[in-house]
Each structure stands twice: as structure tokens, then as C-alpha cells.
Amino acid sequence: MTDRLLVCGLGSGMDRSLTELRSPRWELVVATDRPTDRARAAADVLLAVDPNDAVAVLAQLSAAGIDRIDGVFSLGADNPPVISTLARRFGCPGLPLETALDCTLKDRRLRILRAAGLDLPRFATAESVGEAVRAVADIGLPAVIKPSDQTGSLGVLKAETADQVRPLAEEALRLSPGGRIVVEEFLEGTEHTLAAFMVDGELHPFGFADREYGRKEEFAPHFFEGGDTLPSRLTAEQIAEVVDTVRRGAAALRLDPAVVNTDILRTHDGRVVLLEITCRLTGARIATEVMRLATGVDPLPNVVRLALGRPLDLAELRPRHSRAVVQRFLPADGGVVEWVGDPRDVARRTGVYDVFWGLDLSPGTVVPPYRGGADVLAGVIAHAERPEEAEAVAERTLRALPLRFKAGTP
Template sequence: MTDRLLVCGIGTGMDHSLTELRLPRWELVVVTDTPTDRVRAAADVLLVCDPNDAVAVLAALSAAGIDRIDGVFSLGADNPPVISTLAHRFGCPGLPLETALNCTLKDRRLAILRKAGLDVPRFAPAESVGEAVQAVAEIGLPAVIKPSDQTGSLGVMKVESADRVRECAAEALRLSPGGRIVIEEFLEGTEHTLAAFMADGELHRFGFADREYGRKEEFAPYFFEGGDTLPSRLTTEQIDEITDVVLRGARALRLDPTVINTDILRTHDGRVVLLEITCRLTGSRIATEVMRLATGVDPLPNVVRLALGWPLEPGELEPTHNRAAVQRFLPADGGVVEWVGDPRDVTRRAGVHDVFWGTELAPGTVVPPYRGGADALAGVIAYAAEPAEAEAVAERTLRALPLRFKDSAG
């Protein structure tokens, strides 16, 4: 019998990987609120609705006459509670809803990790501007304010002065569906992405990248992440230390079996601080394309195996090669588009895997000021023998993009 897979949520750019799941042994039911041509071509059944709303997804499935699902997962979309709800509804393998909520809601996740003795930023939740002011007074400045239940750096702001706390807290509260925010101490160091599978109490790492934050505070109070780089500049011993911390975090949150995405900060004095750990595939094409370019490891077959309740195949997570791969983003920060061409015109350069717009652009498009991690104007994925060479390819490619903005005087 053909296994029916429900792919609920397609992260930014992750529709590139959806086509790899189109095999005769699988029927693909895809839920997304932003269907692309790739999605339409790959899906056997396409349901256009909000993948972050379990009630809406269940209604759409019912309306389509779908009463059997064999496995459910997202492609980089940060909606574990919905995935857990759907898995329970259809009797599929999956983590309990409480576990999914614990690793998705930032205040709950931090509290569990802290109780387990792991190093996390000092933090406090708040449900009002007044509570936020009090929390900042206790934690100290600078601090980071973020919605507890949002993703993609939406509403994440650094506050450096007391007179900005109320404004930033009010904005974060407005962006939080649950009306709850988290205030964290601001820590400095290097940040890293670790991608892994957790199964039978063991962590199987398949990717480790350095996050690029060279322009992190250029758009203050919002943060800008420039992309990811592999291989890491950390030593093997430092990466192993971080991996051990992530394993302890996954066990504390009871993330087993599942695919895991993490965000780790290593302070200048060597502390390993868990900023994020959640039960989803690393998105923005990082796990499925950037890491794969660097190591040759394709995580998708094991994502499907776990969704169907099959055993993990650790052998498929062993690197088959070692080269440098990077993804770099160009921030969208205001202006009116005068002319735009096809970004694929610059993909013929050596070492360029792909070039893409981060938003729909046409002559006359008004690009608003940068407000968060989702506001990328364009991006490039590049590869080479060494990281510096791959980074140079990416930078040259972004400078050559077929795009022109109107002069402010015009």
C-alpha cells in the first residue's frame, strides 16, 4: 500500500526539497498558505490553508475527504505543536503535544533547560509592558525582547536603554499571538546551528554550521543574520562539547525520536549557551541543501522514516565528502524597485548552487525598512574547497544581482 505523507508547512525556500519526496511509494498531501509552482507540481493533494492552525488543517483535510494519514512532518516550518496534534488525530508516530509546546514556547523551553542544569540566558516572561519593564530592571541592560511564540526572529529586538523598553515590549506583545514575551540577557560570542536526529536516547549529528552575524546590529534594534557557513571554524573538541550540551537539552525536553534544530551561542569565555532547541528540520534550505553540499548527507529519508515510525538509518548520516558551503542573505531595507531581472542569470558563475529573491520583486515594488529575520531581499548558496573562497563567491554573486532601486530624489 502507498504510504500517505502529510507535509504540513513549507519553510522559506524548502519547496526545492519537496520534489525529492515525490516517489511512487508515497502519496504527498501538502498543506501551505503560500503555494509555489514547485509545490503544485510535487503535491498529489494540495490544501491551501494556514499550516500553523491545526483546526484549519483538519477542516481542510476533512473537506478533501482525507481520513487516513500514515506520517506527518513539516519541511522546516516551525509548527511542532500542529504536527503533534495531527499525528495524534490520525494515529501516526509523533511526539506528545506537551513536548512540542515545551520546545516551541520560548519561556517554557528555557525554564525546562535551566531546571536541567543547562546554561541558558537569564530570562523572565512578561504579559504586559509593565512586567517587561520590571524584568529588564532585574536582568539588566542590554537585553533582548522577543515574542514567546513567534519564529523567524519576528519581533526579536535588542534594547540598550531604559527609555526604549516600553516601545519594544509593546511591539513584541503585539506580534505575540498568545500575548506573552520573553526578556533575556544579551550575550556575545559566536553562534552555531547543529542539525541532528534523536533516537533511542542518542544524538546523531549530521550538520554543524557557523551562523554569520557580521552585520548583526546594523539594523538595530532588530538583528540581521547573514547566513551559515560550513565547515565550522570551531575545533573538533569544541564541536563535540556543544554536541554533548545539545544531547542533554534534547533529553531534558524529551525530544525522542525526532529531527532536531538548534541555535547555540558560545561565549568568548567558552560557555555553551542553548538559545533554541526544537523538534523540526532546520529550515531556510540549510539542512537540505547547504549542509548537504558540504557533507553529502541527505536528511530527508530519515525524516520520513521517523514520521512513519520506522527505525533511523544512522549510516546515511555519515559524510561522504568535505567541502565548504555557505548561504548568504542580502537584507531588504527600504526603497522602490526601478528594474529587476532574473537572479538565475548569475548562477552560471563557478561555485554558485542557487541565487534567489527573498521576496517578490517587480518595478514599482516598495520595499519597507528592515524589521526582522524574514526580511531578506535576496540570497545565494555557494560552495568551494575552502570557506573563504565560498564566501567570496557568494559576496560577488550578491553584488551582481540584476536589481536597481530608484534614486531617493527620483
């Protein structure tokens, strides 16, 4: 019998990987609220549905006459509880729902990691503005205020003065479906992403990137992440320390067997702090294209094996080469589009792997002011022999984008 795979949820740009998942060995069902042409072309069955709503996904599967699923995962979408719910419903491999909730809900994750002795920012939870004000008074300024139950940096805000705390807490509470927010100590240092598989207590990394935060606070109180860089500037010893910290965090959260995505901060005095750890593939094309371009490691075959309950092929996780690769983003920060061309016109430059719009743009499109990590105007993936050369290629490419705003706008 042919296996049936359900890809439930596509992160930003991750529909590009669907073509690589097509195989005569299985039927590919895709559930997404962004049914792009790529998704339509790659899927055997395409369901236009909110992948964050398990009930809606199950209803669409039923309407399509699908009563058997052999493996389920997302491509970079941050919806582990839905994946766990679907896996349990169809009796296919997957983590328990409580485990998925533990790594998705920030307050639960922080409590578990703290109990396991992991190094964390000082934090508190709040269900009202008054509680948030008291939490900041105890933790100190600056502080980060964020919804406990949102993803993609939505509602993550930095409070630098006492006057900012109340309105920022109100905003974070407004964005929290459960009415619960987290207040954290603001720490400074370098930030990194580790992508790995955790199986039988062993962590198997397949990608490590430095996160680009040179413009991090340009849009305060919101944060802006400018992209990723490989190889890392950290030493082998420092990377090993990060890997061990992630292994301890994954074990504490019982993410086993699982594909693991993490965000790590290494403070200026050498502390390794887990900012995020969750059971999903790293999104925004990082694990599937940026890391693969740098090392030659394609994680997708092992993601499929994990979803089907089959052993990993660890040989496929060994780097095949080392190349400098960067992904860089331009923030979407207001304006009215006067003219827009095809970004592929500048993709022919040496060292450019891809250049793309982050929004659907056409003359007259109104781009709102920047409000968080999902507000990307455009991006580029570039490669070269050294990171600084790849970054220079990316910067030149972004400056040459075929886009013009109306006078008086960016």
C-alpha cells in the same frame, strides 16, 4: 497499501525539496499557505491552507476526502504543535502535544532547560510593559525582548538603553498572540546551528554550521542573520561540547524520537548556551541543501522514516565528503524597485549553487524597512575549497544581482 505522507508547512525556499520526496512508495499531500509552482508540481494533493492552524488543516483534509495519514512532518516550518496535533488525530508517529509546546513556547522551554541545569542567559517572563521594565532592571542592559510564542525571529528586539525598554516591550507584546514575552540577558560570542536526530537517548548529528552575524546589529533594535558557513571554525573538541549540550537539552525536553534543530551561542569565555532547540527540520534550505552540499548527507529519507515510525538508517548520516559552503543573504531594507531581472543570469558563475530572490519583486514593488529575520531581499548558496573562497564567490554574486531601485532608495 501505499503510505500517505502529509508535509504540513514549508519554510523559506523549502518547496525545492518537495520534488525529492516524490516516490511511488507513497502519496504526497502538501499543506501550505504558499502554494508555489514547485509545490503544485510535486504534490499528489495540494492544500492551500495556513499550516499553523490545525483546525483549518483538518478541515481541508476532510474536504479533500482524506481520512488517513500515515506520517506527518514539516519542511522547516516552525509549527511542531500542529504536527503533534495532526499525528495524534490520525494515529501516526509523533511527539505529544505538550512536548511540542515545551520546545515552541520560549518561556516553557527556558524553564525546563534551567531545571535541567543547562547554561542559559538570565531571563524572566512578562505579561505587561511594567513587568518587562522591572525584568530588565533586574537582568541589566543590554537585554533581548521577544514574544514567547512567535517564531522566525519575529519581534526579537535588543534594548540598549532604559528609554528603549518600554516601546520595545510594547512591540513584543503586540506581536505575541498570548500576550507573553521573554526578557533575556544579551550575550556575545559565536553562534552555530546543529541539525540532528534524537532516538533512544542518542543524538545523531548530520550537520553543523556557523551562523553569520557580521551585520547582526546593523538594523537595531532588530537582528539580521547573514547566513551560514560550513565547515565550522570550531575545533572538534568544541563541537563535541556543543553536541553534548544539545543532547542534554533534547533529553530534558523529551524530544525523542525527533528531528532536532538548534541554535547555540558559544561565548567568548567558552560557555555553550542553547538559544533555541525544537523538534523540526532546520529550515531556510540549510539542512536539505546547504549542509548536504557540504557533507553529502541527505536527511530527508530519515525524516520520512521517522515520520512513519521506522528505524533510521544511520549509515546515511555519515559524511561522504567535506566541502566549504556558504549561504549569504541581503536584507530587504526599503526602496522602490525600478527594474528586476532573472537571478539565474548570475547563477552560472563558478562556485554558485543557486541565487534567488527572497521576495516577489517586479517594477514598482515597495520594499519596506527591515523588521526582522524573514525580511530577505536575496540570497546565494556558494561553494569552494575553502570557506573564505566560497564567501568571496557569494559576495561577488550578490553584488551582481540584476536589480535596480529608483533614485533615492537603496
